[in-house]
Amino acid sequence: MSEPKDSPRWFEQAPAPIQAEPRTAPARKDLWVRCPGCEQILFRPALMEQLAVCPHCRHHHRWDSRARLEMLCDEGSFERHDRFVAPLDPLEFADSKSYSSRLAATQRAQGELDAYIAGSATLHGVPVEIGTFDFRFMGGSMGSVVGELVTRQFERAADKKRPAIVISASGGARMQEGILSLMQMAKTCAALARLRDEARMPYISVLADPTTGGVAASFAMLGDVIVAEPHALIGFAGARVIRETIRQELPEGFQTSEYLLEHGMVDLIVPRDELKDALARLCRHLVPRR
Numbered sequence: 001m002s003e004p005k006d007s008p009r010w011f012e013q014a015p016a017p018i019q020a021e022p023r024t025a026p027a028r029k030d031l032w033v034r035c036p037g038c039e040q041i042l043f044r045p046a047l048m049e050q051l052a053v054c055p056h057c058r059h060h061h062r063w064d065s066r067a068r069l070e071m072l073c074d075e076g077s078f079e080r081h082d083r084f085v086a087p088l089d090p091l092e093f094a095d096s097k098s099y100s101s102r103l104a105a106t107q108r109a110q111g112e113l114d115a116y117i118a119g120s121a122t123l124h125g126v127p128v129e130i131g132t133f134d135f136r137f138m139g140g141s142m143g144s145v146v147g148e149l150v151t152r153q154f155e156r157a158a159d160k161k162r163p164a165i166v167i168s169a170s171g172g173a174r175m176q177e178g179i180l181s182l183m184q185m186a187k188t189c190a191a192l193a194r195l196r197d198e199a200r201m202p203y204i205s206v207l208a209d210p211t212t213g214g215v216a217a218s219f220a221m222l223g224d225v226i227v228a229e230p231h232a233l234i235g236f237a238g239a240r241v242i243r244e245t246i247r248q249e250l251p252e253g254f255q256t257s258e259y260l261l262e263h264g265m266v267d268l269i270v271p272r273d274e275l276k277d278a279l280a281r282l283c284r285h286l287v288p289r290r
């Protein structure tokens, strides 16, 4: 077969356009996030720069504990305590996976040994003992380590005569540690009672989304002042369990910060970007002048 006369010779033909390499690395799944408040798709790094608050509807997304401490504490003032207290698996618990392998995987993914970070810091110059849950670590569940860290935080606050601040974001007690998790409720509350009765120092509890189960049923709801983030889920058992137990329809907005504020269970709802100012102001009001 002969070529038509006007067709270019092979060395005059334009090279075939270079095909883009097929993308072998999977696109990062978590780069985009759908806002539960307004359904808009948000670029996660931009969202994180705005304290994880949606720029369209002000929905407060769940947030990383380290970023939260960085926002709250005065620059360079945070001194971390008890960083290397690590959980064990005394019950050798296993469900679909063993607790020890679940722990190891979460520790690798999160770069933390457990779900709570505590330290001493200043907030606008006010010295405090502060700690925060990280919901990404096994749902912010409270096992022996979290309970021990919260207890030590209250004890440190009592010794140093400083207010204590706990920011909760937790699904409750860690079921893989069974009764050892449940006893953290009593242990933390006993330390809190000493902070109040003996050291006479205040404790401010901040409830982030979600604060439920054994954490809500212990120190989270015992703050001298209880502050909540807007639209956080706060409660003990889930709405479905309650509905099926009492066989009644639950009121609109049940278990939200706003509902609890209206019913006297929460003192203040403070947006994230105003939290540092609010906490520093509360500490100044509540700490007796020496």
Ligand SMILES: [Zn+2]
Pocket: 035, 036, 037, 038, 039, 040, 054, 055, 056, 057, 058, 059
């Ligand atoms: Zn939104």
